[in-house]
Amino acid sequence: MSFDRIAPLYNIGENVFFGNQLNLARTVFISEFAKCRSVLLLGEGRGRFLQELLAINRKCSVTIVDSSSSMVRYQKSKISTSDFDRVYFNCVSIESFSTNKKFDLICSFFFWDCFTARQIDKLVASYSTLLLKNGLWINSDFIDSVNFKNYIPFIKIRLLYLLFHLTTEIRAWRVEPFKKFAQENSLRSLKFHETNKNFIYTELYQKII
Numbered sequence: 752m753s754f755d756r757i758a759p760l761y762n763i764g765e766n767v768f769f770g771n772q773l774n775l776a777r778t779v780f781i782s783e784f785a786k787c788r789s790v791l792l793l794g795e796g797r798g799r800f801l802q803e804l805l806a807i808n809r810k811c812s813v814t815i816v817d818s819s820s821s822m823v824r825y826q827k828s829k830i831s832t833s834d835f836d837r838v839y840f841n842c843v844s845i846e847s848f849s850t851n852k853k854f855d856l857i858c859s860f861f862f863w864d865c866f867t868a869r870q871i872d873k874l875v876a877s878y879s880t881l882l883l884k885n886g887l888w889i890n891s892d893f894i895d896s897v898n899f900k901n902y903i904p905f906i907k908i909r910l911l912y913l914l915f916h917l918t919t920e921i922r923a924w925r926v927e928p929f930k931k932f933a934q935e936n937s938l939r940s941l942k943f944h945e946t947n948k949n950f951i952y953t954e955l956y957q958k959i960i
C-alpha cells in the first residue's frame with residue numbers, strides 16, 4: 752500500500768478539500784506533548800506534525816513508521832540537520848515494523864482510514880503494547896456518517912476514497928471509529944475535540960495498564 756504516487760499532491764489536495772482543518776486537528780492538544788520523551792508517529796505523511804512537534808519539544812526522540820519513500824523524503828526535508836540525530840525514519844509498513852523501544856506518546860493522524868476494521872483490530876492491539884503505562888495516544892480522523900442536513904462531509908470522504916483507490920492499494924472504503932479499538936486495548940479517553948462538528952475530530956487517550 753504505497754502513497755508514493757499521491758505524495759507530491761497530498762498537501763494541495765488537503766488544502767483544497769479541508770483548508771487548515773486537518774492541521775488544526777493534529778495540533779489541538781500539542782501543548783500536552785512538550786514533556787514527552789519518546790514518540791512514535793504512525794503514517795506521518797508529509798511531516799507537518801513532525802515539524803511542529805520538534806519545535807515545541809526540543810528533547811524528545813521521534814520514531815516514524817511510514818511505508819511511502821516519497822512521504823519519508825518530504826518528512827526529512829522538513830527538519831533541520833540538528834534534529835536528525837533524534838528522528839528515526841522507518842520506511843516500512845506498519846505490519847512489518849518491529850522495535851524493542853517503548854513510547855510515551857503514539858500519534859495516528861488520518862491514518863486508520865487506510866485500513867479495514869479487521870486490520871485496525873490487529874494493529875491497535877499490537878501497537879498499544881508499545882505504549883508505556885500512563886502513556887498518551889492521540890488520534891485524529893474523519894467521522895464517517897450520513898447526515899442528511901449536511902451531506903458535504905460524506906461526499907468529501909467518498910471522493911477521498913476514490914482518489915486513494917485510484918492511486919494506492921488500500922482496501923478500506925470507510926473510516927472506522929477508533930474509539931472501540933482504543934477501549935478494547937486499555938486506552939482511556941482524556942480529551943475530545945471536534946475541529947469541524949460531526950466531521951473532523953481529535954481524541955487523546957491514556958494507557959491505563
Ligand SMILES: C[S@@+](CC[C@H](N)C(=O)[O-])C[C@H]1O[C@@H](n2cnc3c(N)ncnc32)[C@H](O)[C@@H]1O
Binds near residue numbers: 819
Ligand atoms: C492518509 S495519509 C495520512 C498522513 C498524515 N498522518 C496526515 O495527517 O495527513 C496515510 C499515511 O500513512 C502511510 N501509510 C499508509 N499505509 C501504511 C502502512 N501500511 N504502513 C505504514 N504507513 C502507511 C502513507 O504513506 C501516508 O503517509
